[in-house]
Amino acid sequence: MKMHNFKYEGSGLNRFFGPLEAKIMEILWTTTAALTIKEVQAKLDQDKVMNFNTVMTVMNRLVDKGILQKNSVARSFMYKPVVTRDVFMETQSKELTFDLIEEFGSLAVTHMVDALDKVDPDLLDKLELKIKELKKDR
Amino acid sequence: MKMHNFKYEGSGLNRFFGPLEAKIMEILWTTTAALTIKEVQAKLDQDKVMNFNTVMTVMNRLVDKGILQKNSVARSFMYKPVVTRDVFMETQSKELTFDLIEEFGSLAVTHMVDALDKVDPDLLDKLELKIKELKKDR
DNA sequence: CACCCCCTACTACAATTTGTAGTGTAAGGA
């Protein structure tokens, strides 16, 4: 279930998935219960109904990639994500942050401060606190 | 010259380019002067010589993407990166750090501390300093 | 002057990823 890319474009799940994949994951992560293909197809519907086979193909590819799991129930399959959205985000954040620092080192440090300040200055305080905490424990 | 992906796999330029592209950029960024295709081809040579046309195709695609520029000199073209490696890295670092924080917010903050601590604890001090500096200026 | 060589341009094909969709098949209900 290893991701391969973090896309510069888009936002949210679109950073990790193709557009249709992202919509499907959005639906599955928004719903608590597992869903059938038909249910996902129904929830997808915006302007035009997606072809059933299209939805099925994409969902089964997500199963192949280890992102979804399917369970046979009666005559259909029920699909649901292998991990929760929170766990997914947590994993990606950890992986990417680590890679970023590994790759850019002190360059990234500079940009972090700028970015935090711009996106949400409160996070700067939070970061400062975290650093202090870590240092205290030694 | 917008990049599209940051790859989880690989390291250095391989995070941004295909394997051959990365080798070519590595060569062009390592050499101060602009180079001809033939020169790049010669420097590429490890075990087997790359086909001249292959090198040319990839280099011209990099030109199309705005990553390389070519200048007609005598009967050949000289290729060189549009921006220095430092500028490239700077840009990517800024963009990615920003996106990361935008996407993950406080989640990323936590992971930053962990990652910095693991990769290079000195960077934690540097980060702390940077935060203090920024706050002082207000 | 004719010809050849070198370098470039153009074209093409394979593998991978993602979206899209048709056809075939099996199983259960009417």
Next chain:
DNA sequence: TCCTTACACTACAAATTGTAGTAGGGGGTG
């Protein structure tokens, strides 16, 4: 028994990247 339904299998298009063949033009050489 036959039809509906859901799934499996197959296929194709566009984009990306690596790979390479063929064609063409321009200048040097015999």
